[in-house]
Amino acid sequence: MTTPLLSLQGITKRYPGVVANQDVSLTVMPGQAHAVLGENGAGKSTLMKIIYGAVKPDEGQVVFNGQPVQIRNPQEARKLGISMVFQHFSLFDTLTVAENVWLGLDKSLSLAEVTERIVAKASEYGLDLEPNRPVHTLSVGEMQRVEIIRALLTEPKLLILDEPTSVLTPQAVEKLFVVLHKLVSQGVSILYISHKLHEIRALCSACTVLRGGKVTGVCDPRQETNASLSRLMIGAEPPALAPTPRTPGDVVLSVKGLQLNKQDPFGVDLQGIDLQVRSGEVVGLAGVSGNGQRELMWALSGEDTRSPAAAITVAGQGVGHWAPRARRSLGLHFVPEERLGRGAVPSMSLAHNLLLTRSEALGAGGWIRMGALADQARSIIERFKVKASGPDSPARSLSGGNLQKFIVGREISAAPKLLIVSQPTWGVDVGAAAQIRAEILALRDAGCAVLVVSEELEELFEISDRLHVIAKGRLSPSLPRAEATVERIGEWMSGLWPQSQPEMAQGVQHAQA
Numbered sequence: 001m002t003t004p005l006l007s008l009q010g011i012t013k014r015y016p017g018v019v020a021n022q023d024v025s026l027t028v029m030p031g032q033a034h035a036v037l038g039e040n041g042a043g044k045s046t047l048m049k050i051i052y053g054a055v056k057p058d059e060g061q062v063v064f065n066g067q068p069v070q071i072r073n074p075q076e077a078r079k080l081g082i083s084m085v086f087q088h089f090s091l092f093d094t095l096t097v098a099e100n101v102w103l104g105l106d107k108s109l110s111l112a113e114v115t116e117r118i119v120a121k122a123s124e125y126g127l128d129l130e131p132n133r134p135v136h137t138l139s140v141g142e143m144q145r146v147e148i149i150r151a152l153l154t155e156p157k158l159l160i161l162d163e164p165t166s167v168l169t170p171q172a173v174e175k176l177f178v179v180l181h182k183l184v185s186q187g188v189s190i191l192y193i194s195h196k197l198h199e200i201r202a203l204c205s206a207c208t209v210l211r212g213g214k215v216t217g218v219c220d221p222r223q224e225t226n227a228s229l230s231r232l233m234i235g236a237e238p239p240a241l242a243p244t245p246r247t248p249g250d251v252v253l254s255v256k257g258l259q260l261n262k263q264d265p266f267g268v269d270l271q272g273i274d275l276q277v278r279s280g281e282v283v284g285l286a287g288v289s290g291n292g293q294r295e296l297m298w299a300l301s302g303e304d305t306r307s308p309a310a311a312i313t314v315a316g317q318g319v320g321h322w323a324p325r326a327r328r329s330l331g332l333h334f335v336p337e338e339r340l341g342r343g344a345v346p347s348m349s350l351a352h353n354l355l356l357t358r359s360e361a362l363g364a365g366g367w368i369r370m371g372a373l374a375d376q377a378r379s380i381i382e383r384f385k386v387k388a389s390g391p392d393s394p395a396r397s398l399s400g401g402n403l404q405k406f407i408v409g410r411e412i413s414a415a416p417k418l419l420i421v422s423q424p425t426w427g428v429d430v431g432a433a434a435q436i437r438a439e440i441l442a443l444r445d446a447g448c449a450v451l452v453v454s455e456e457l458e459e460l461f462e463i464s465d466r467l468h469v470i471a472k473g474r475l476s477p478s479l480p481r482a483e484a485t486v487e488r489i490g491e492w493m494s495g496l497w498p499q500s501q502p503e504m505a506q507g508v509q510h511a512q513a
Contacts, residue, residue, distance in 0.1 A: 003066045005030045005189045006051065006158055011060035013046055015397075017389045020046040022213045024060070028158065028206075033180065033190040035200040035221055038210035039234050039429040040401025041387035044193050045086075047210070048160050051191070052084040053077040065157075078104060081157030085147045085164050091135045098131035101150045114153075121149050126175045128290075130266070137266040139290040148176075159183065160191045163427050165199060177203060195429050197226040209233055234431040241437055241462055244445075248278035248465070252418045252449035253300075253332075254313045260299060260306060268292040268473040270299065275451075275468065275475060277418070282440060282450040283478075284464030286457060288493050292473040293337075293453050297422055300451075301334040302327045314418060331417030333357065335408055335424065337453075339400060343407040346396035350388060350406055351377040353395055358414060384409035384435065401428040405436065412439050419443060422453040437463050457486055471495035 006028040013021040020043045028034045038044050049055040051062065053071035062069055064080055071077050074084070083104075091100050098115045105114060115131040122129045127145040135143065148164060165173045180190060180203060192204055200207060201221045209217040209232045217232050230237045258273035270292055277283045287293060298304035299320075300312065307320035314330045324334070334357075336342045344353045351373045354361070361373035377391035384405045388398055395403055408424055424440065425433035440463055444450050454460050460467060467484050469476040469492035476497040479488075491497075 002029060004028060004063070005032075005065060006191075007063040008047075008051070009061045009063065011047065011050060011057050011062070013043075013050060013055065013057050019213050021050070021057070024210070024213070024215055026208050026215070028189050028191060030189055031184055031187040032206060033184050033192055033204040035192045035194070035204040035207040036210065037193075037200065037207055037221075037229065037233050040405070040427075040432055041399045042210040042233075042429075043213040044210055045162060045399065048084060048162060048191065048193065051077070051158075052082060052160060054084075074104075078154055078156075081154075082160065083151040083154045083156035083158070084160035084162070085144070085151045086162055089143045089147055091143060091146060093136035094134065096132050096134055097129055097138075097146050100135055100146060101131075101153060104150050105153060117153055118149055121152055125149070125152070125179055133266045137264050139294050142290045144289075152179075156188065158189045158191065160193075162193045163195070164192075165194065165196065173199075195427070195433065197221075197229045197430065200229070201226075211235075230430050234429065236431075239434055239438070241434065241441060246280050246445065246465070248281040249447065250279055251276050252279050252315055253277040253420075253451065255300070256311055256313075258296075258299065258307060258311045260295060260304070262295065263304070268295055270295050271473045273475050277449040277451050279417075279447045279449050280444055281465045282444050282452060282463050284460035284467045284481075285451065285453045285470055286455070286460055286467060286489050286493065287453075287470040289455060291471050291493075293422065293470060295473070296470065297334075297336065297420070297453065300420055301332075301336070328357065333411040333414050333416035333419050335411050335419075335421040337422040337426065339403050339407060340396065344395040344403060347394055349377075349392045349394055350381070350386075350398075351391035353406075354380075354410055357410060380406060380409040380413055383413065384439075385432065401432060404428050405432055408436055408439075412443060415446075416443070416448055418449045418451075420451045420453075423456075424452060424454065425456065425459060433459070457489055460484075469493055469497065 004027045008024060008026040011021050011024040024047060036044050036047065046055060050057050053073045053076055062071060069080065098111060098118055101118055102111055102114045118129060118131045127149060129142065129145055129149065151159060165176065184190060192200065194200055204221050207219050207221040208215060221229060227237050255273050255275040258270055260270040262269050268291060273296065299307050302322055302324035305321050305323060309318035309320040312320045314327060314332055317330060319327050340346045354373060354377055361369045361376055363369050374391040381388055386406045387402045404427060411419060424436050428436065437459065440450055452460065452464065461481060461484060464481050467479045467481060469489060471493055472495055474495065476492050
């Protein structure tokens with residue numbers, strides 16, 4: 001019989017107040033794409049970090065290529081032939097793309113040689129990158145491209161991918177899957193974590209399911225449906241959304257002719273952005289990461305106050321020069337794509353993180369009413385099913401998906417008049433994603449105006465009433481959801497939309513009527 005490439009035997013890892021992995025066993029064969037499936041907080045990322053040497057297990061054994069190994073750090077993992085693309089990136093902000101990639105490679109290569117290889121790989125996989133850009137100037141999607149290319153340049157025997165396609169266009173995902181299938185055919189094994197069940201079924205021939213840190217099943221996902229995989233993962237199928245057509249109300253957010261020059265050399269100029277969001281509607285904004293989403297979100301949220309006052313209006317009030325706190329007084333709440341550092345302060349408790357955007361627990365003179373604050377945090381934890389030990393849990397102690405649920409919950413529970421949310425379900429399991437989307441639709445039905453920026457086209461098709469695409473700092477015409485297709489939106493992501501099309505204009509007027 002063929003010797004497994006990787007065998008985990010009885011792996012257990014405990015943290016204060018939680019057992020992340022309990023007696024986990026897993027076998028990956030050479031040339032096998034093996035999925036690890038589980039809801040947020042199930043222990044998937046911890047298990048992958050153990051394999052990669054970033055976390056040391058408390059109990060159990062790792063066997064690689066038939067030999068028991070103790071992988072003490074990622075450098076040893078890479079020497080064995082194990083590479084990993086993390087969900088939360090491991091990049092140095094002050095270094096360039098090429099320098100970050102160089103750190104993980106054989107130092108016999110010069111920086112110039114590494115730069116050439118990055119350009120070649122980026123071109124081959126359709127992952128546009130500039131090797132000389134500092135990482136701190138990259139968007140989240142561009143950072144993930146750096147991680148993918150860095151892993152592929154190591155020519156791994158085992159490639160661990162944690163949510164690798166969350167920021168890619170459908171065309172780029174297809175191209176990446178061609179590469180992954182080729183790697184598997186050449187004998188490379190892949191451990192694949194994704195909440196996109198159709199991806200798992202298309203790529204993987206084996207699947208290990210985790211729930212609460214324990215293995216609850218092993219299957220061939222090709223023989224399963226999305227519904228059966230959901231039942232294995234969360235014990236039930238996520239409720240189907242049933243959005244009902246609504247007639248939108250008054251304009252809540254209006255952006256007219258917004259022109260903003262980029263603030264850093266690698267940013268994107270915003271060019272004549274025209275956008276309206278009305279009460280009782282969800283407007284979706286699609287696009288490949290790094291095409292102006294970050295600049296537009298900063299301008300809308302108030303992080304960038306360079307806009308002319310009249311270029312951005314909320315409820316008829318020109319707010320182009322207003323700071324975020326002033327805009328919140330008009331009912332604007334904002335969920336950024338970066339969870340740690342912008343959406344939440346890692347070292348602060350969940351309760352104290354509420355104070356970033358919520359003031360209900362502040363008493364006279366600015367005193368914090370700690371009991372009220374804890375109750376407010378506890379309510380969000382319960383309503384949004386956040387897996388945390390309580391309101392005092394530090395934000396950094398939560399899994400990515402659970403922190404996302406808390407941040408989204410913090411803003412949704414404020415009952416906003418205008419909600420702007422970027423990547424609402426990035427890295428969130430299917431059950432939690434369905435809940436977040438249902439909450440967004442409930443807000444819409446209550447009369448809130450919602451702008452959703454997402455690179456998940458399926459998500460935008462599911463919850464949006466109208467769609468725009470942003471490409472190279474320009475905004476496409478509005479498109480009613482009924483007229484949107486994956487192929488059409490994919491073309492528009494390259495900036496290839498019609499500049500004047502009477503029937504489209506009529507459709508937009510009808511959608512906004």
